[in-house]
Amino acid sequence: MFTMNSWIIFSYTVPASDARARMRIWRRVTAIGAVQLKTGLQILPYRDDLQEQVSWLIREVNNLGGEAVAVQCEKVEAVTNQQIEQLFQAQVDPEFTSIQEEARSLIDFMENRVNETSNKELFAALQKLRKRCEAVRERDFFPSGAAGKTLSVLDSISEQLRYPAKKTIPAMQLDPNDFSGRIWVTRARPYIDRLGSAWLIKKFIDLDAQFLFLQTGEMPDLDRDQLPFDMAVGDFTHQGELITFEVLIRDFSLKDPALDRISELVRCIDIQEETLPDDAALLKTIIDGLVATGQDDHQLLKQANLLFDSLYAGFMKTLQG
Incomplete structure (x- = not known):
């Protein structure tokens, strides 16, 4: 990621x-990540290795x-940085979207796998997608x-490939008092369900x-008292049609209309509904913005907690009239 703007502009015939x-x-x-600025003009952010490639x-x-000719400049007239x-x-975001879609299409094959060979083929396909993702990241x-x-x-x-999805199991009727001061573990790069679930845990289950x-x-x-959530291992994860946020609400008997409203938004985003309601679309845009800032996972969670706190307070006020 570039923190200051200096450009390499080049043209060739x-x-x-x-x-x-x-x-x-x-x-x-294309391979070095240049984009067309104007007809006949290509542009790259200045970086020593990119300058060498040009x-x-x-x-x-x-x-x-x-x-061919190339120049370095700090500013391009008539076009903002x-x-x-x-x-x-x-240029790169549609490539990331395509990788996501291809990855999700593997889920159908996962549900119909019949033997170990099928597993290996799925792992190989997933590995190819990961390599493609890393290649695109070099131009991101x-x-x-x-x-x-x-x-x-x-x-x-x-993770779903390694550990098949759990079927819905009966609510466990858990007491938050039995879950105080625990270490809650999840996968890196949290998105909507993990961020929402972490907020739910911190605010209502384990202060x-x-x-x-x-x-x-x-x-x-697990021997060190680590509690997984939104992971294939453990009980606090997707079960049947329920996302992790919903499983936590159910198992800890968190009966709260404001939480139900937030749960609806988290679910819409997490299951990738084609057309999101306006409030869910807005929440997704804000979450995407937080992720785009490139903060570490703990800082991202801190910012997301403030967002969910505000959402909860807003829904509480609305529901109380």
Whole structure:
């Protein structure tokens, strides 16, 4: 991610008679993450390694009998830095969305897997998607949050593949007093269900809760009194049609109309409804904005807690008339 704006602008032409060379140069330009600023003008954020790649590109174009030139500048007239950043986001974000959609399509195959070979094929497909995601991240110079969300989707599906989804089980009727001062563990890069569930835990179940975020492949240490949530292991996770937020409300008997309103929003976003209600769409936009700031998971949770506190207070006021 770039914290200051300085740009590399370059232009090139390759002899029209050499179609293969034109395609090769175009692929090189695309691979380094350049976007078209105006007709015939490509732009990249300034970085030493990108400057070096542009220099090599210019040499290659010249060797092909073409022409190329590059300049470095701090400002582009008639175009704001924000508009330029949005050009880069518009180029990579659809790629992240495509990876998410392909990953979710694997769920149908997961439900119909019949043997160990099917498992291996699914793992291989998921690994290819993860590599694609990492490749796109190298060109994600101005993250919008799409990369983090994509990694979260991949992590979630990987976990579902290792541990089949739980069927809905009867409510456990748990007492929050038995869950004081625990270490609650979930996967890194939390999104709506994990963020909402963590807030719910801290506010209504365990006021002294501590949270630990595990990277891909890590598992909670149950011997150290770690309580997993929104993970395949443990009981506080998706069950049947219920998301984790709903399971926690049910198992701890949290009967609260304001919580029910928040639960509806979290569910709409988490299950990826095609058309979100206006209030859910607004909440999703804010959560995406928080994720896009690139804060660490604990800082992200802190900001999300303030958001959910405000939502809860607003719903309480509305319901009380």
